[in-house]
Amino acid sequence: MHTRHALVFGSLLAAATTAGAQQLYFGAGGGVTHTNADCAGTVSCETSDNGWKAYAGYHINPLWSVEVIGYDMGTSRGAVVFPGFGLVNSSLKTTGFGLASAVTLPLGGFADFYGRLGVGSNTLKIDVSGSLGNGSDSESSAQLLWGIGLGFRVSPNVSIRTEVDGTSATYAGERFDSTLWSLGVSFRF
Numbered sequence: 001m002h003t004r005h006a007l008v009f010g011s012l013l014a015a016a017t018t019a020g021a022q023q024l025y026f027g028a029g030g031g032v033t034h035t036n037a038d039c040a041g042t043v044s045c046e047t048s049d050n051g052w053k054a055y056a057g058y059h060i061n062p063l064w065s066v067e068v069i070g071y072d073m074g075t076s077r078g079a080v081v082f083p084g085f086g087l088v089n090s091s092l093k094t095t096g097f098g099l100a101s102a103v104t105l106p107l108g109g110f111a112d113f114y115g116r117l118g119v120g121s122n123t124l125k126i127d128v129s130g131s132l133g134n135g136s137d138s139e140s141s142a143q144l145l146w147g148i149g150l151g152f153r154v155s156p157n158v159s160i161r162t163e164v165d166g167t168s169a170t171y172a173g174e175r176f177d178s179t180l181w182s183l184g185v186s187f188r189f
Contacts, residue, residue, distance in 0.1 A: 025065075028054040029161060029184020033074030036177045037092055042078045049074030051180045053165060063103055067116065069145070070097040073167065073178035088130040094169040094178050096122035098145045107150075114163065116147035124169035124176060143168045157188040 030052040039045035051074040057067040073094040080088050100118025107113055125138040149163025166179045 023059040025057045025059070025186055025188045026055070027057075027159075027161065027184055027186030028052065029163060029182035031180060031182035033178055033180045035073065035076040035092065035094070035179075037076040037078065039078060042080050043087065045076075045078040047076045049076065051178075051182070053180060053182060053184075057102060059104075063105065065102045065104065067100045067102050067118070068097070069100060069116075069118070069120075071095065071120075071165065071167070071180065073169075073180055076176075082130075086131045088128060090129075091127045092171075092176060093125045093127075094122055094167070094176065095125070096120040096143075096145075096167065096169070098167075100145060100147075104151075110153045112151040112153070112159065114147070114149045114151055114161065116145070116165070118145050119143070120145040120167050122167055122169040124171045126171060137171075139169075139171045141170045143170075151186065159186045159188075160184075161186055 030050065032048060033051035034048050037047050051072050053069060053071040055067050055069040057065045059065045075091050075093040077091045082088055098118050098120030100116045103115045105113040120143050121140060122143050123138050123140045125136060127136045145167040147163050147165035149161055151159040151161045153159050161184050163182050164179060166177065168175050168177045
């Protein structure tokens, strides 16, 4: 089964690259994330972390493309003292994958503006630990995802990108917005 998928993917890649249209591209980036978790009443609270994203896209025309994207928006951590239970540590981690429409607007000889808008399947995982034990739970939801950025072409097929991406995740009716500021690279084939 895996061999068949690899052959189909390889055939599509070969067909696109032999057409000379440079329509397929792949990229990845990493950087700093921030989540809007509420820190009120906590002993300690960290809402920033490291995150990453990876994507593959297909140019429909020189301006528009379709992308599949996977991401980890980092982990927020907090500690709260509960009477009778002591210190309780908790963490929130948003991960997901999505499908987006993307636009590329040339800004001159070597720079491009990028924009992305789509929908993601996001999972928010919550971990709790304290003197009475540990536990975890998660909830998945479909959420809007977006991104904007600048790319600087170092060759016709390689671009260095700086981008800002955002999405949300929910747990028990509460929404947590996450933003990733990243630096990465994109390759066209």
